[in-house]
Amino acid sequence: MAAINLSKMNQEEVIQAVIDHGGAGITKCIQCNACASVCPVAKAGFPLFGRLLFRKLQTGHYEEIIEDASSWACQACNRCTEICPRDAKPFEIVFAFRRMQAGELAISTSAFTPLMSLHATGHAVYSETSQELREQVGLPPVPVTSIADEKAQKEIQTLLDNGPMGELGIF
Amino acid sequence: MEKCGIYLGCNIPFKAPDIEQSFNKVFPKLGVELVDLEGATCCPAWGTAPSFDIDTWLAISGRNINIAEEKDVDIMTGCNSCFGVMSEAKHMIDHDAAKRKKLNENLALIDRKFKGNSDVFHVSHVLYDRIGLEKIKESLKYTLKELKIAVQPGCHILWPTEVMEVKEKNSFFPTILKELCEVLEADVPHYSALNACCGMGAMRSTDQARSFGLFKTKLVNMKEEIDPDMIVTTCSSCYLQFDGAQKNLRESGEIDFEIPVFYYTQLLALCMGFDPKNVAAISATPRDQIIQKIQSEARLIKQEA
Amino acid sequence: MEFEPNIIGFACQWCTYAGADLAGNLRCKYPPSVKLIKVPCSGRVKPEYVLKAFAQGADGVLVGGCHFGDCHYKDGNYKTKNRMDMLKQMLEEFGFDPRRFRREWISGAEGKKFAEVITEFTEEIKELGPNNKLIEEVV
């Protein structure tokens, strides 16, 4: 691979964007690799996890990695946050990057279904077949959650529509 | 009777309602009245609002917690993801005045106000910390003597410890679920990948093959090190992965064994003598045999006079 | 022009004053609102001085000492706490916004904390606005 000319990278801007999206720890990372050593994303073989993602961001990479789906494999297990010696809260940086990706709709198409379902029913996961299963074990076909509650659905729609997510045109 | 708001989430009521039913059976018997949280929504799942905008996340979590506040109860959830999402949200709201202000601006749109009176608990925390092992022991009808359990506490109940009301003594070597199983008189040996991730959730929807790969490592590790009679978890996501993905692996010929999987309250309900048709009826990995074994005559606990 | 609060800080020479010097060494940034009056110990600060500063128009007053157990003179800061906590209550009884008055323990090692406290204090006072009222009333 050809060498990267770091002086031409947009480091300040990318770092600021990460901070603005909730990843204030990005400047603290010293590449000790502790997060990577226990990260399920790394262990499962995804290419862009923890320390490597942070280094990319620290050096101003953004366009180059915007489409990478690794960050969406983050389980939010927070083991990294628990052990990070710099208290950089790696999980929060990963999610900040996710939010940057989401802001440009650089997300997999499979992510849209739960979002639309959340907007419509208040539940990210729902299937009609559940009614049968519930009756089978002696429960009423629908629970008392928002699924059967129009007012609750209105409320969740108000919250979603009035935030930045409403502007993405997903719903 | 102590009261607790039961927050169902999505997976439990729609994919594994027998877990929901096990809550309904187990908790009243242990002296906890479950209070419905009408109109509760998704927590919201990590892949939804938390991946887009923190304030929207806090608004939705804050709304769910607010439903409990209005009924003057704490929240109990059986899903680790819901627990993690809402605990972190609550921690942020409690410690960041600006975020809290924004939250209440958002909640004002739907005529709600976050007060901060209700705490977020996990089912296993309520069982372990508020009910206690002693009371569970008194409620049992069947013993699990000489049965070996591999426990799967799951991730979000362990980390970050900062946000939790009830904490493990050492979150990297958790013992709460182990103790909850041991009170059923089962054998719960340590295995090395105890705190490893199961691969469910965001990872599975992003890349199923890699998710299964991670899962298989863990499952095989369990099998090889301790060869358990069953796997017991207190996370509904882990439950679905262990139950469902195990089937996938078997069908694709990657493993040649099967280990029945229970959500802890299902197992507890069985030990209390409840009907498996209600509390342990839906699974991809068969468990009829082990259920029969558990509720057999030989395992009846003799009541002392 | 933007309102830049005038904060008078009474700082013990062993902890808070040293902490402020350390903030300089570390090049921590904070608003130029605070001017310190060096005293040997926060126990040297009379409540009267705080009142005087306010009466003469200071927008905020800070009394800074050592953490408990760190006092160079063993327990001067305990006296400070007793005196200043009562003073703060009294200020409130006088209908004076007690947020304009702070008692902080900042050690000589806490340069960063000094900068943080001043930044936050300055922001808070900016929100409260200038201490005009008292100038009119008293002087």
Added chain:
Amino acid sequence: MAKVGVYVCHCGSNIGGVVDVEAVRKHAETLPDVTISRQNLFMCSDPGQEIIRQDIRDGLVDKVVVAACTPRTHEPIFRKVLEGEGLNKFFFEMANIRDQDSWVHAHDHDGATAKAKKIVDSAVAKAKNLMPLEDKYVDVTQAALVIGGGVAGIFSALELANMGHKVYLVEKDPSIGGVMAQLDKTFPTNDCSACILTPVMVDAGTHPNIELLTYSEIESVEGYIGNFDVKIRKKQAYVDWKKCTGCGDCADACPVRTPNEYNAGLDNRSAAYIHFPQAVPKKAVIDMTSCINCGGRKIGSETRISKKTGKPILAPCERACPAGAIDRSKAVDPEGEILDVKIGTIVVATGYKVMEKDNFKSLAPDSPNVLTALQLERLISATGPTGGKFLRPSDGEKPKTISFLSCVGSRDEKHHTYCSRVCCMYMIKQAKLLKEKYADLNIYMHFMDVRTPGKDFDEYYTSAMDMGIRFVRGRVGGIDMLPGDKLKIMAYDADLAQNIEVESDLVVLATAIELQDNIKPLAQKLSLTLDGSGFFKELHPKLKPVETAVEGVFLAGCCQGPKDIPDTVAQAKGAAAAAAVPLAQKRVKIDPTISEIDREKCSGCGICEPLCPYGAITMVAVNGSHPRARIEMTQCKGCGVCTTACPSAAIELHGYSEAQIMAQITALTL
């Protein structure tokens, strides 16, 4: 009317680069009572000082204000200038426009300049109200106290003793030696720790000028430089040290087993014990917290006679002692005895401890095969629990693979943010010693980065690589416990860019160095402060590395910050030299910025008396009238707590008077 001269310093670009120095100078010129206002690139330089001297000589100024850096470092320099010109040196005031202005407001030039003007206003206001003060002198007691008998304390004591000063060397343990006595070998020369330390210990133990007080602790410290009154508690040993020959028979006879501190808890010792084989002094003690009083032989109980044998019933330790040094029927004070000593100067050398592994939850602390590096040091030492045989604790098997983890508790915001400085080197040392002995041993060293700043250090590190010791760059995130007492290291090899796992028989944690647990009370007794890292704070990080904020108290060794043995010895000798200065001068100056009572104003209410932290205030009857307060000059340290409390406004704190502070408040507000 005062003639105040204001001198504004650029401090190169430190101030001048941010603050408009000329504007500040001009502003000062407009202030009432200011006769001269000048600026210079470096006021503290010779030419800068000369400007002030000339103005004083010309009679232009009689009060001097320098607007520059902090008085905490530069006030003495300028006071000397005044003194040199025959002006009272307390007619000087500093305006801190660097540390508290230009350095912190570099982003706001106008704001910084405006603030500088106010700071100068305040300084001028105080200067106008300054009063002349005179230094006072007191004699220095010709004795030094060294607290801590590790390698730092031993060298400080020897150095002072060799200069001819009387030294009290106080050590809390039964023997001197400290942590160094627990080490096997020392880097980078691999010489045996005991071999180089033991002779020095003996020197200290036998030096005619050193009074060794082991098994002793500091009870209280009163007074001030040159005249400290120190109470030392000699803990109760329950063994008559005058008779004890250190034969160890009592230890052999004692049936109790309790964790052995010397072997870092890896084995047990008896309740009657000798600290370690090379102990100085080699004397036994009985640890009463673990003693079980065999035969009902509680201390001070009457000796019963056996009906069977007709002989007295004795505890095994008493019976075993050939010197008759243990007599349990003798009632002795469990609190030991208190010695009162008068001291001129004090060297604090209380050393450090390493963090326990229990602090590191992700690193399998419950496994017996996870050790701290200090435990490994004992495990491979010939005087250790295995007699130097390298066997893992869980089953006594010889390990095949061993992993070292660096920066455990160091460089970690959850524990200590500092680098412990010696871990990289001692880990390499331990690895090399093991590899030399057991060539087939697999050794993995997990580092964040290898830090080897020292003479011959980096060569030591690279030669370890030559020996086949494997270095992995990447902090270890967790350890899993495997069947068979093995441990699985979870790491990420930064250079390979790959997650790795290592199965090990033994894991060694290079845990951080930190101050001893119970040191805070001692710090309070000495009025010393701790720094942000939790170590004792030196007066200046570069120029006064052994001095403290308390005059006459000096620091040596790891209690001031982590350091290796060469640096410790160097600092110990430095502290000794500094502590010897007041002893050699034979008298010391008393700062006149202390409180004084105006007897005419005093109402004799007595409020001030219980407030003084140094007991400097007494109520004294004066001819006919009721008693009035009096402050003992040598005991007052000038905190001003009494000044503030005095309801009769009868107490003045020189240097921080009511008029001065009020003038400053007014200057900064109106």
Added chain:
Amino acid sequence: MADKIKLGFLLLGGCAGCEMSVVDLSENLVDALEHVEIVFWAPTVADVKYDDLESMEDNAIDVAFIDGMIRLDEHIHMAKVMRKKAKVLIAYGVCSALGGTAGLGSLHDKKDLFEKAYKNTPTTDNPDDVYPQPECLVDGKYNLTLPVYQDKVRLLNQIVDVDYYIGGCPPHHSHVAAALNAIVTGQLPPKGSWITNGKAVCDVCDRNPVNKEGDNRAMLYRVLRTVDGVPEQDTCLLLQGYICFGPMTQGDCGASCLKVNTPCRGCGGPIPGVEDFGAQAISSIGSILKDESVTNQLREKYPNLSKFFYRYSLPSGILPKKM
């Protein structure tokens, strides 16, 4: 015999208790009258109109005593008139000098005070919300006026120059006698001073541990109010935990309150050199409370600290009223 010294007494916002202290001089007053004559004493003794004082020649009175604080415009007017008529003006008693107990009214606004006084006391029946008005037209032609109520309590020296101050509520008659003696013998201190021995109550208090052999001042380990039990006789009240302002109050009273087992509340005013009584009291008392728990006890027992510490001196403080 030389001309007698002409004295005047004027009561403003006060209770005339200070003037009772003059009467309390008893025989001493008779002796004094050999040297002094009282040419004006109103309104306590003589019924006079504004004109009676206004029409006197300037400087007709040698020494005037004004007692009471200043709350009405009438007070301001009369104080100014008296200043003109008197060669020497004495702020007599703590109200005039420091504001007195009535000065605590400055912690409330006029509306609060009026509502309390004219409507909300248990024995008041005022359904029509009638409050005092400065002007009132009666029968369409009689314009009646009342003195105008000011927004805060003022001290005499905030209206006119004051030559001397005498503290006390009321000043002890022995203090008055000493003051008269100083006037008669011409031994008055420099102008602007307090007429006082300059020492605290503790100095003259028999209970002061410092004044007793082998006893010592100590820190307070508890706080008591007199309702909590009867204090021990002879022992320092502070030592027992009863907060006493003896250490910070001028002791020209001879520690009278202490003699009847009552803690000093500070009516004598601060020791010369102390500007703000309440602030100094916080400082001194705050210093001798053993620890935070004792401070908390004090705050519990005296929920309103300003009214406690500034009982007699609030309008003289650096913060003289509610902001």
